[in-house]
Amino acid sequence: MDLRILVIGDIVGKPGRRVLEQRLPAFIEREKIDFVIANAENASGGAGLTPNVADRFLSLGIDVLTGGDHTFQRREIFPMMQENARVLRPANYPEGTVGRGVTVVESRGGHAIGIINALGRVFMPPMNCPFHEIERCLRTIASKTSTIFVDFHAEATSEKVAMGWYLDGRVSAVVGTHTHIQTADERILPKGTAYLTDLGMTGAYDSVIGREKDCVLRRFVTQLPTKYEMAEGDEKICGAVVVVDAQTGKARSIERVQVQGDN
Numbered sequence: 001m002d003l004r005i006l007v008i009g010d011i012v013g014k015p016g017r018r019v020l021e022q023r024l025p026a027f028i029e030r031e032k033i034d035f036v037i038a039n040a041e042n043a044s045g046g047a048g049l050t051p052n053v054a055d056r057f058l059s060l061g062i063d064v065l066t067g068g069d070h071t072f073q074r075r076e077i078f079p080m081m082q083e084n085a086r087v088l089r090p091a092n093y094p095e096g097t098v099g100r101g102v103t104v105v106e107s108r109g110g111h112a113i114g115i116i117n118a119l120g121r122v123f124m125p126p127m128n129c130p131f132h133e134i135e136r137c138l139r140t141i142a143s144k145t146s147t148i149f150v151d152f153h154a155e156a157t158s159e160k161v162a163m164g165w166y167l168d169g170r171v172s173a174v175v176g177t178h179t180h181i182q183t184a185d186e187r188i189l190p191k192g193t194a195y196l197t198d199l200g201m202t203g204a205y206d207s208v209i210g211r212e213k214d215c216v217l218r219r220f221v222t223q224l225p226t227k228y229e230m231a232e233g234d235e236k237i238c239g240a241v242v243v244v245d246a247q248t249g250k251a252r253s254i255e256r257v258q259v260q261g262d263n
């Protein structure tokens, strides 16, 4: 039996939430999606995630929310992150950090699905080694399921590609988040792991990676500190659908997704 799993890239602010409200439930229905994973590090005001927004995502059909370098921006999420196994933060934070970076959750059809979230270290804040940390996470869930998704939240393409090769044949998919721009390098690696360097942003594309264009331009051109506003317009859901053989956990296919919203 095959599982159809939708992975969604960084949901950015209100435009990201709006396009999900407009398009996600119908997409899940039409594409017969069994399970949805979404990166929500920018969901509330462009940085962080609040419990209300997290609850709304879970009721819209998203099964697991992953995080990134902005995850801890809103402290209101800390208790939810501690209690709710569907809301992750990157696994390679220092020991003792609130929440978890690995989880196993049942799909609507009753299949156990493992999700691991980690941060890259190249051009990113210093963290524990993501390679070793994911290795540890795998040891804790390998006996529970062979269907395992990794959201590797990282800046450098090389680090992401390296993670794909490192995990080939041991997880169902390695997908990247954080850059907010979808890459076109989807493939199934030789031992059966689906790979895509970046899923792309779910938010407003009339922008510079989700922020209002003029603010960002002013900063680049003048080099003066500038407050960034959220952008609106040309709103899309971006991500990928990965089809996985539920028996073996190997990926059969990976297809990029871009769904245009009304705004």
Ligand SMILES: [Fe+2]
Residues within 6 Å of the ligand: 010, 041, 042, 068, 178, 179, 180
């Ligand atoms: Fe992001």
Ligand SMILES: [Fe+2]
Residues within 6 Å of the ligand: 041, 068, 069, 070, 153, 177, 178
């Ligand atoms: Fe990020």
